[in-house]
Amino acid sequence: MQPKRILVALAGSSADPDVIRLVAWIAKPAKAEVVGIHVIEVRWNLPLDAVMEPELDRGEELLESAKKVADQAGLDLETELLQARDAAAAIVDTAVERKCDLIVVAMPYRKRLGRVYVGRTVQNVYVNAPCAVLAYRQEETK
Amino acid sequence: MSGEEPERPDTPSLEKRVTQPGRHVGDRYVRIMRPTGSGIKGHGGRYVATEQTMDRTGRVGHAWDGAVRFLIGKRLHSDAESEERVSVATGLPILASDNISSSAYATEEAMRILAIAGTAALALTMPIALAVVFVLAIVILSESRVIRAYPNGGGSYLVARENHGVIAGLVAASALLIDYVLTVAVSTAAGVAAISSFFPELHTQRVAVGVVLIAVLAIANLRGVREAGLLFAAPTYAYMLAMYGLLAFGLFRIFAGDVPAPVAPPDPFLPEGTAALSILLVLRAFASGSVGLTGSEAVANGVPSFRRPEARNAVITLVLMGTIFATIFLGVTYLATRIGIQPDQSEIETVNSMITRAVVGTGTPFYYFVQITTAVILLLAANTGFTGFPRLASVLANDRFMPRHFADVGSRMAFNTGIVVLSVLAAVILAAFGGSVNALVPLYTIGVFLAFTLSQSGLVRRWRRLRNPGWRLSIVINSFGAVVTGTVLIVVAVTKFALGAWMVMILIPVIVALLYAINRHYQTTQDALVLSGPEQRVPVYAAPVVIVPIARLDRAALQSLAFARSVSPTVKAVHVSTSRASADEFRARWNRLDTDVALDVVESPFRSLVQPLLRYIDAIDKSDDRPITVVLSEFVPRHWWEWFLHSQTAFRLKAALLFRPNTIVIDVPYHYQDTADLARR
Numbered sequence: 001m002q003p004k005r006i007l008v009a010l011a012g013s014s015a016d017p018d019v020i021r022l023v024a025w026i027a028k029p030a031k032a033e034v035v036g037i038h039v040i041e042v043r044w045n046l047p048l049d050a051v052m053e054p055e056l057d058r059g060e061e062l063l064e065s066a067k068k069v070a071d072q073a074g075l076d077l078e079t080e081l082l083q084a085r086d087a088a089a090a091i092v093d094t095a096v097e098r099k100c101d102l103i104v105v106a107m108p109y110r111k112r113l114g115r116v117y118v119g120r121t122v123q124n125v126y127v128n129a130p131c132a133v134l135a136y137r138q139e140e141t142k
Numbered sequence: 143m144s145g146e147e148p149e150r151p152d153t154p155s156l157e158k159r160v161t162q163p164g165r166h167v168g169d170r171y172v173r174i175m176r177p178t179g180s181g182i183k184g185h186g187g188r189y190v191a192t193e194q195t196m197d198r199t200g201r202v203g204h205a206w207d208g209a210v211r212f213l214i215g216k217r218l219h220s221d222a223e224s225e226e227r228v229s230v231a232t233g234l235p236i237l238a239s240d241n242i243s244s245s246a247y248a249t250e251e252a253m254r255i256l257a258i259a260g261t262a263a264l265a266l267t268m269p270i271a272l273a274v275v276f277v278l279a280i281v282i283l284s285e286s287r288v289i290r291a292y293p294n295g296g297g298s299y300l301v302a303r304e305n306h307g308v309i310a311g312l313v314a315a316s317a318l319l320i321d322y323v324l325t326v327a328v329s330t331a332a333g334v335a336a337i338s339s340f341f342p343e344l345h346t347q348r349v350a351v352g353v354v355l356i357a358v359l360a361i362a363n364l365r366g367v368r369e370a371g372l373l374f375a376a377p378t379y380a381y382m383l384a385m386y387g388l389l390a391f392g393l394f395r396i397f398a399g400d401v402p403a404p405v406a407p408p409d410p411f412l413p414e415g416t417a418a419l420s421i422l423l424v425l426r427a428f429a430s431g432s433v434g435l436t437g438s439e440a441v442a443n444g445v446p447s448f449r450r451p452e453a454r455n456a457v458i459t460l461v462l463m464g465t466i467f468a469t470i471f472l473g474v475t476y477l478a479t480r481i482g483i484q485p486d487q488s489e490i491e492t493v494n495s496m497i498t499r500a501v502v503g504t505g506t507p508f509y510y511f512v513q514i515t516t517a518v519i520l521l522l523a524a525n526t527g528f529t530g531f532p533r534l535a536s537v538l539a540n541d542r543f544m545p546r547h548f549a550d551v552g553s554r555m556a557f558n559t560g561i562v563v564l565s566v567l568a569a570v571i572l573a574a575f576g577g578s579v580n581a582l583v584p585l586y587t588i589g590v591f592l593a594f595t596l597s598q599s600g601l602v603r604r605w606r607r608l609r610n611p612g613w614r615l616s617i618v619i620n621s622f623g624a625v626v627t628g629t630v631l632i633v634v635a636v637t638k639f640a641l642g643a644w645m646v647m648i649l650i651p652v653i654v655a656l657l658y659a660i661n662r663h664y665q666t667t668q669d670a671l672v673l674s675g676p677e678q679r680v681p682v683y684a685a686p687v688v689i690v691p692i693a694r695l696d697r698a699a700l701q702s703l704a705f706a707r708s709v710s711p712t713v714k715a716v717h718v719s720t721s722r723a724s725a726d727e728f729r730a731r732w733n734r735l736d737t738d739v740a741l742d743v744v745e746s747p748f749r750s751l752v753q754p755l756l757r758y759i760d761a762i763d764k765s766d767d768r769p770i771t772v773v774l775s776e777f778v779p780r781h782w783w784e785w786f787l788h789s790q791t792a793f794r795l796k797a798a799l800l801f802r803p804n805t806i807v808i809d810v811p812y813h814y815q816d817t818a819d820l821a822r823r
Binding site: 039048049051053056057060080081082083084085086089090092093094096097 | 159161162164165166168169170171172173174175176183185186
């Protein structure tokens with residue numbers, strides 16, 4: 001598979017730099033366009049377009065950091081900040097709107113009740129995305 | 143626009159929010175679109191410019207940024223201001239090095255005057271030194287009161303202004319500004335003299351070496367107060383170590399009965415002297431020795447530079463400074479008189495150098511240690527000027543007595559304008575006096591004693607007014623301080639008048655008048671600009687009459703015409719032609735243009751373009767009540783050097799219209815685009 005447009009969802013976790021390097025490794029030979037998005041989830045008691053300054057600042061910072069990692073990896077990364085009720089739906093909808101053929105999501109290694117925990121967003125993207133989805137799980141922390 | 147008012151949909155904004163429908167009901171999401179790489183952070187009309195916005199663009203800009211950052215270091219955030227403050231340990235070298243370093247030459251300055259009356263008169267050096275230390279003790283006691291009364295700094299200027307009035311404050315400020323410039327010049331000259339004591343070849347190059355050293359100090363200070371302090375701390379403590387070591391060893395030898403043999407100066411004074419020993423000569427020697435009191439005002443002026451509690455730390459530094467100066471000064475004076483050192487008439491070798499040679503021997507490592515640390519601390523003493531002048535200038539600028547640039551804080555929290563101006567002035571004075579310490583010293587002490595006297599007497603008035611607990615004791619201390627420093631001021635002014643003090647006495651009123659004139663200008667400007675009430679409506683103007691001077695019908699002209707039409711419906715194009723034929727030709731071309739803009743053609747048989755155009759604008763202005771707006775089209779070439787190939791009529795017109803009242807000038811730049819670019823568009 002040679003993806004032409006890749007969407008990479010960034011949550012600000014420690015897995016973000018790894019997943020950007022992975023995407024660079026996939027995108028560069030295929031000369032694919034890459035867009036990195038971060039979705040701020042808005043609680044139902046707030047309007048959808050509420051200005052949530054700490055979350056916006058954090059989102060901008062993590063997208064800036066992602067751009068720096070992408071620059072170091074030789075990848076031209078376009079970034080976008082979104083606000084939505086459900087991050088997974090916004091990721092999938094953005095991928096559809098931008099005609100992406102691959103969504104890459106990252107999972108930091110974490111456990112709940114003795115089992116590796118995937119998380120709601122990654123699961124929902126997996127289930128609902130019409131295109132290919134690549135989930136990168138960080139290695140087990142020693 | 144205030145945060146509460148809704149923005150018009152077409153108002154430009156750094157952040158756009160577009161709501162997207164999503165594929166399912168309830169999946170709506172908001173896309174937040176922001177220009178990337180602008181370096182401006184924030185949301186909802188509140189933005190912060192990050193360090194990225196400070197970066198210049200282009201190769202020249204990058205190179206300039208790189209060079210500036212290499213020289214003065216990384217930019218500091220405003221929040222780092224408190225970290226830039228100094229402790230007692232770092233404050234001592236920054237603010238007290240001037241006073242401490244005076245111990246390197248105060249003895250010599252007094253001896254140099256006494257030696258005029260012959261070598262026997264040198265016996266009076268010690269009593270004079272004791273008198274100087276007594277005055278210093280009074281000054282320090284009084285200055286500690288200044289610090290407690292004015293913990294926010296400002297020193298003599300603030301005290302004099304608040305208690306004696308603006309003029310007295312300006313006199314104190316002028317005296318201190320002069321003194322700070324002279325501190326840099328004198329200290330640099332003395333530092334170079336100390337170096338030339340063991341490198342005599344440098345004596346002929348002393349001005350050039352001094353100017354280079356001033357430049358180095360300026361760069362160090364542009365890097366910020368704390369960094370300058372850290373840089374200067376080690377040499378100051380090394381000087382103290384060297385001098386206390388020298389004094390201890392010298393005193394040990396004397397008390398052990400092994401009095402060192404005196405070292406002869408390269409160019410001694412005549413043993414019988416050239417003048418009789420008179421009261422005036424003794425007073426002159428005292429006035430010259432009083433040079434050791436300079437720099438003691440720097441601590442009171444720089445209180446805000448200290449960490450909390452600022453006043454307490456400043457007083458500790460002040461007392462430490464006085465103690466260190468007094469012990470070294472008295473010790474050096476004792477060794478000089480006991481050993482029988484004579485000053486060098488031609489200033490090639492310093493008294494300190496001769497004492498060190500006598501005590502530890504010529505060419506020994508300790509001799510070089512003393513000479514090098516002396517040279518370095520004398521240079522660091524110049525740093526007191528760099529700390530005081532920019533800070534005082536910023537206080538004066540905030541009070542609108544000096545240009546506002548002096549209050550601007552640079553990228554390293556330093557007052558860059560003050561530092562640069564001080565460096566230039568000090569370098570000019572150093573060069574004008576040929577780098578001679580002896581020639582510069584007579585100018586030096588007047589300013590500081592004038593400021594001391596004004597601040598001491600100002601405090602007396604303050605205590606009388608406020609009557610705080612202990613006010614009577616404070617009045618006694620400050621009255622005594624005012625009398626002592628006032629007496630020294632009169633002595634210095636009289637004895638050094640002919641030697642150069644007259645220059646300072648002329649300069650002080652000139653600077654006061656200048657500062658006052660600057661303040662008057664700012665006052666009248668503020669009166670003209672200030673809003674009459676808190677609630678003001680933005681006035682609504684009628685659309686202006688727009689005049690578009692056009693030299694040639696080209697793309698730049700069409701762009702400026704299009705812009706003019708967007709500003710007002712009343713647009714007049716005007717072309718100045720040098721001949722009837724070219725006027726007719728221009729009108730013919732204009733008539734082929736698809737526009738509703740009217741054209742006037744002015745023939746100029748004397749070939750001048752700018753003057754007829756200015757008269758034309760005057761005539762239109764008289765015939766119409768509406769404001770005049772002149773839209774200039776300016777061609778901007780691709781490279782800076784291509785400017786010289788174009789006539790720059792727009793630039794000349796802009797300059798001519800700059801001071802024309804009620805005229806708005808709008809420059810419409812037309813940037814060079816190559817024909818390939820234009821074809822693509």
